[in-house]
Amino acid sequence: MTHIPVLLKEVMEYLDPKPGDIILDATLNGGGHAEEILKEVGENGKLIGIEQDMEVLEKLKLRIEGNELWEKASLINGNFRNLDELLALCKIEKLDGALFDFGLSSLQLDESDRGFSFQRNAPLLMTFKSGPGPNDLTAADIVNDWGEKDIANVLYGYGGEKYSRRIARGIAEARKKKRIQTTFALVEIIRKSVPAAYRRGRIDCCTRSFQALRIAVNDELNVIEEGIKKAWEMLSEGSRIVTISFHSLEDRIVKNFFKEEAKNGKGKILTKKPLVPSDEEIFLNPRCRSAKLRAMEKGVQAE
Template sequence: MPNENEPKPTSERHLPVLLERCINLLSAGIEAARAAGRGPVVVDATLGMGGHSEAILARFSDATLVGIDRDEQALALAGARLASFGERARLVHAVYDEIPDVLDRLGLDGADGILMDLGVSSMQLDERERGFAYSYDAPLDMRMDTGRGMTAADVVNTYSVEDLTRIIRSWGEEKFAGRIAKNIVAEREKKPLTTTGQLVEVIRAVVPAAAARTGGHPAKRTFQALRIEVNEELDVLERAVPAAVHSLRVGGRIVVMSYHSLEDRIVKGALQARSRSSAPPGFPVELPEHRPELKIITKGTEVPTETEIAENPRAASARLRAAERIRTRSGR
């Protein structure tokens, strides 16, 4: 009989979101590489537990997969999952805004496909000691890279009322941000807040019950805000999309899945800015370097089907955007 205390295999713990759609979108970049006579290179910029990467390597037998993640535990799990692919899977401990540097270190001059699956991973939510989830008590950590940086406990125990209000309102889109921030500061003066359970109770005390009934768990938005602050997620994303586009070869595609409006707004803005002419208003001739770098592939955002959401509830908030590189920076 299976031991219930043993962790499930990685393939059972993680269901990749919008898997077939991602593979199909990336396939055009793979074909462009083949047509140019080179081996395709695909970057999974947010490797996680390796579900998308495994499917890419299995589908495209000539592709090299570069997997990037800042979470060393994720890298270890994905490495075991992808071991059978040998040197075709090249995994790197880095943050995904470092794509150009990672490719350069590996001796690769570009990518034919780049995938970003943003936000917190299934593994991080499931590992209680990481402190990402509000549903059980754990140390108040929330770092994606546990080897460096401040923790969520550092934030809630040192930030001012004003700064806590700002991040909870801005990153969590929480209308009770001021109340929550004031209560955090009041409670930490009695004793430091060190666990997720303590923080949940502090939030529950000031969020009206009626709001919790209609808006989901009262701590959901505050936990999102703290996670974004601890990991500098939006700052990284603002750098990462342009860096990814810079690394794409002509014909290559970027596919990005976001899970809340703050992420999607950044992705949309970055892709659309590069899909329009950069010629100054009134400029008589559009020079080659002014032409759009990208062609938007998706119409608005694409979302999971009801069937996929039923199989994988964590996919419910996913929003997918994709674009294709249509010229180099020099205009050719």
């Protein structure tokens, strides 16, 4: 199974890459969007792709081996929060467009052994980075070593989990007996901690806690804020930044950043309301249902 690029037509319309452009895809993954961008920038253009997950990047490299279209691409393993340094290594000083498609792909959710999915038993890591080192924060560190109140705050603040306190209590009790090491161990604790009706609800009772832990582990909200600011600074006049977010916390960061830049006359918001997938796209790719696309064009605006 491959990851289906979300809002592909809309991304291309709003990013509007032209022959000779240098475009950043800050969240490369399977290269679905990148491939379309490469077709547009042509022989004299360039695509810089950043991907934090080395396993994903290796898979992409295998797929594109010998593919001429990808000769104009530089693929970098790293975190887009450091995109200024990463682009400097490629001697790129200006960008003619930047795309951010946040979160993780369906492939990572289905196939990764890093514990993103509550439906798959795996070590409780949740790091986008494959092979985290001893100094990298993992979900196991949070549930085993953080205070009960801090865990509840993460579950509520990043997941909107209404039973955050009960779940944090369950975690604190369970870890007294044994360190919580796997996704299924955590799933069992969550299920035991919440009311039966919630366990049978439309949304799985583990969804919000897993999302919250992933956001905390990867410091996702700060990373997004830093990444889009840096990309925006590197954009040439008249070029565009396009973002796709999957939950309201991500979307709010982008929305506020765009508003602030527009207020300061630094650019024009192209999407007054965020674009969302059509019913047809949701039917073909149900996981895209919460996607929201925002776009902004850089350029000094007359007062």
